[in-house]
Amino acid sequence: MSTTLRPGSEQAQLQTAVLGPTGYSGFELTRILLGHPRLKPPLLLRRDSENGPATLDEVYPHLSGNGSYPLEPFSWSRLEKSGAELLFLATPHELSRELMPEAIRRGLRVVDLSGAWRLKQAENRAVYKFTDADPAEAARLDEAAVYGCPELHRDRLRLAQLVANPGCYANSIILALAPVVFGKLVDSEYGIICDSKSGVSGAGKTPTAKTHFVEVADNLSAYSLFNHRHLGEMLEQLGLHNGQLIFTPHLLPIPRGILSTIYVRFRKEMTATELEACYRQFYCGCAWVRVFGTRMPQIQYSVRSNYCDIGFCLAPDGRRAVIVSCLDNLVKGAAGLAVQNLNVMYGWDEREGLQ
Amino acid sequence: MSTTLRPGSEQAQLQTAVLGPTGYSGFELTRILLGHPRLKPPLLLRRDSENGPATLDEVYPHLSGNGSYPLEPFSWSRLEKSGAELLFLATPHELSRELMPEAIRRGLRVVDLSGAWRLKQAENRAVYKFTDADPAEAARLDEAAVYGCPELHRDRLRLAQLVANPGCYANSIILALAPVVFGKLVDSEYGIICDSKSGVSGAGKTPTAKTHFVEVADNLSAYSLFNHRHLGEMLEQLGLHNGQLIFTPHLLPIPRGILSTIYVRFRKEMTATELEACYRQFYCGCAWVRVFGTRMPQIQYSVRSNYCDIGFCLAPDGRRAVIVSCLDNLVKGAAGLAVQNLNVMYGWDEREGLQ
Amino acid sequence: MSTTLRPGSEQAQLQTAVLGPTGYSGFELTRILLGHPRLKPPLLLRRDSENGPATLDEVYPHLSGNGSYPLEPFSWSRLEKSGAELLFLATPHELSRELMPEAIRRGLRVVDLSGAWRLKQAENRAVYKFTDADPAEAARLDEAAVYGCPELHRDRLRLAQLVANPGCYANSIILALAPVVFGKLVDSEYGIICDSKSGVSGAGKTPTAKTHFVEVADNLSAYSLFNHRHLGEMLEQLGLHNGQLIFTPHLLPIPRGILSTIYVRFRKEMTATELEACYRQFYCGCAWVRVFGTRMPQIQYSVRSNYCDIGFCLAPDGRRAVIVSCLDNLVKGAAGLAVQNLNVMYGWDEREGLQ
């Protein structure tokens, strides 16, 4: 998918910048931005100030054939000179945490793809072990950050300066549960079980024993039981307290895509028609959620798109249901969602650049 | 894994036969039988009486290099002439249902790998829509059949004439739950959630849209929600009634292996030590169950072996747990288990031929 | 990648039709056509006149979310009523052979994705065993058909009524060899060896033993040695006679993508600089061939794009080289190339709708 040719240059107005375009999310993001009709080509900044690759197409030959994409070392002055109004941070959370105060002071709008600014409650943030230079300032930013889920926070995102892009697992589960949790249909006394399976790109580009082909292929494994970092996001966004939601991630032998199988018990007997209506009503007008009803989504259907697909199956007693949601962890779970947030922040159609 | 050379021919005594050695389970079974020190080479019978392949190595060149393995058309007379005492049926359940009465009348011991004889309760059997020529005789066999799970029914298997080999999903879940269900630790009021993922060989060798490489690769899908055929086995074996256990199978893009992630709530607070002790005690002396304790099993660990691996993770509150079990659907979920049952039926060490 | 929203409806002019949009190539083609700025949404026709699926999104839920895509039974009258000027045949070669005469009589321009009309020489066509109702008419069409390789036949394609879209393997090899064969650099006395590896989608959507996940995964196999149907195309297009080119295809355990490794001997000693210049000159102005020079292309770089990537490595003696070409068998090897041909036929930029 080459997206370097742009339909109408008269629309190209906004300058953006990407810090960290060589990781999997950063690269996916850059490809989307390069094809976005309302954007200038993004300024591409690498973290390692020296000796890094000179162009993005050198790292990803996928991109070659239509000019070159220079990578420049990050500096505030380079960023300022570019005239970038919006900065995407596709960086480790420690670096996002470190850079954000200065970015905000400089008046930049920032979409951060890391986990640095997603959590409001200190006890949930504890898992990240942040060490902030100025804790008071960090606390103000924690407070000001808007969780980048347009389906839930569209209005607040329009004016947000700091957008914390959701985690990939979290987004797949929050979108699947929001209609029935906020609709007060779920009996959370019984616990909500979220059994998620993700492709390997979610683990990042750095080679580790966990991502070695021979360890992943022909295999499946569960990990981070009861203590995955995305759990806090789910609880905060869904208004649940710890213990009401169990989350188990698994590593799938595929490059990308997440499927979450979610088990809920309802307060009252439901019909499939009522349940489907609940989802359709909740996501009415949402371009990037597809309600499948009783048809089951599969990872293949949404992969390489910005869709989150949601289907369900009611138990014969109408009191319990299995909800299945799928999304591409690099698109609706990261880069595509970041661009959807950009679109909301600038008042554009949420589909711009994502079709 | 070539197993055609046999260590000591003086031990080779028992003649067995396999009907259906060309399917995935039948082939796996044949390979194991060929290496079993207490068995003569099995008589290999194919269902299609005409025009089928002449040898098993023609279908599976994996097997070539050490003589040839003739496939003969099935007939009762051929079977009788061979002197086979024990017949393995690796056949569709309709055919197992049809052939069993005659096999039993002829005094054969039978291990049936299909779902034909696993269920005791008529309402659970309904899903198979059996049409028996002699319903009364079928009912007697339904009654007499022993569910082939040595870890639960070892004593009854010793004398059984008709052994119904468990379903692959069912075995992975029954073994994972038996210690805590029979130990009355589980609060089944809250429901037991079984989220299983299986490799494609479980779907059989006949090509279908569901098993096409392009449909399976880079994908994951849930199927047969609330109505998979193995559900009845789980309920009957665990003594649960419908509604107490939810089972969701998924199709993994791998050739073989099952991982089941199981969510339970306990009647009282448990420690990991207590829970591990419960499993170790229950499976004490069981060669083919490995209790992993709080280490998580992975599909790779047990694939191509007859092990069922079981691990768990307790929630911080000690009241809920995630139990993970893994096995190879073609070995501990089918062919290996069939041979383990054979070993029990003849009073041999359960490990014979399975190492 | 959803491409159903179209940038500017004022550009939508040409009506096209696709016969066979439910196969892998047909679906890929339809997705591209739906996003092409100069086209109306294509008329989608299915071969089976009755009882087929009613919409394409029913077959491919990937496509849902932005309206529905009706599938209609094929008939000439339906086609005429639609006003379609150009017909894509994504049909088996027998059907393409059967329908073409009438399509041509009706004045339609046709891009045929099958092997029906690619070959000029009767001895090469023999492998297909065509049975034409009117052999004389078929012979005229064989003569008139233009091989749809824009990099070789751009001028003739502009005016062509019948375009025979190249085979996927053939295109990967013809593009890799054309510069050095037509540049008279290759010593064909020594034979040209083409060792190709393709993903499974090239084998089509119909489930067979060959495409069963368990047979393909963790495997590699060579097939159709010395007699693959694409061999004739390569010989004819490159002006070689049988025996000068050996072609061995292999089935890779991946969904899509072809890599061809090609071994040639040169008439004289070459340098890498000279060889790269030869390729760059030959493909100057060709948007969809990327000359990698001495960097090796990989399947991942071109998959899901319309690029054919070509790299090479010279032997130390400068007399022999290994040329490696990669393309996506469903895009540059089928659907994308069909759209590139459409662009050429209508005088548009070859990149239209393919970015």
Added chain:
Amino acid sequence: MSTTLRPGSEQAQLQTAVLGPTGYSGFELTRILLGHPRLKPPLLLRRDSENGPATLDEVYPHLSGNGSYPLEPFSWSRLEKSGAELLFLATPHELSRELMPEAIRRGLRVVDLSGAWRLKQAENRAVYKFTDADPAEAARLDEAAVYGCPELHRDRLRLAQLVANPGCYANSIILALAPVVFGKLVDSEYGIICDSKSGVSGAGKTPTAKTHFVEVADNLSAYSLFNHRHLGEMLEQLGLHNGQLIFTPHLLPIPRGILSTIYVRFRKEMTATELEACYRQFYCGCAWVRVFGTRMPQIQYSVRSNYCDIGFCLAPDGRRAVIVSCLDNLVKGAAGLAVQNLNVMYGWDEREGLQ
């Protein structure tokens, strides 16, 4: 495949040791040795003297369930104390090079799985850049080392003290070519083309960008063109000079297995019958080479076995042929072959422990 239970302890005589049992080849080797009827359980030595894992089952839980397998830090004294007569080195070639002189001085027989001692000609060894402490001694060992290909050097292996186990690619190509090269059928003037494809375990267990799941999956790439380290072995063993054989390895998205597609031109016209006879005669009595004749081997047929499978297809002119060989890179390409060499060295049946 668990192989820890041993059929007859009265046979257990020889003590062996493995240095490096935690790598892929070392682990495969250990599993085979544990099931070998003529061996005591091997002494398992790890290279990192401190802080390494305490047992092999800790690294590979596959192995658990039947006792534990302690890993001890390597030292000459520990080795001597164990009474080991034969040492397997599953170590990087630098370390094999360093340790070998002392091992030989101590009278140990050694099977080295690295590339350290395979090459006789200094110009071929240059690619490894060995830095020997005592070059003269190293030269004597280079001279004394026997290339561990029993099909070619069975007699010399019986008495060898230092066996250099062949490279996985090299073995697949040497075995495929030996009958026709030594039979003087091949016209090497035309060059022999060897196009090989290997699974990822051949690249070792250390995580690198090259072995990251996301980089390998859905991909294929050629690498090390004209300069792979195994080229020298092929030339030396086949008696060819550089330029007569071109070798191109590719990285397959599978865990294990090699398929080599080899293109040769014969000095005279051959029939398939003659060619098959040539192979059958050459490998008569060889337990671990399966001559497939005109049936094509596939990776699946030989994977997890010690077989090398060889098939071929003659061109219609009878002057050229494509030879296809398959083997498991970790078994017949490494660990299984090492045990086959052990069997030859001790005068045992070559099949011992490998069935």
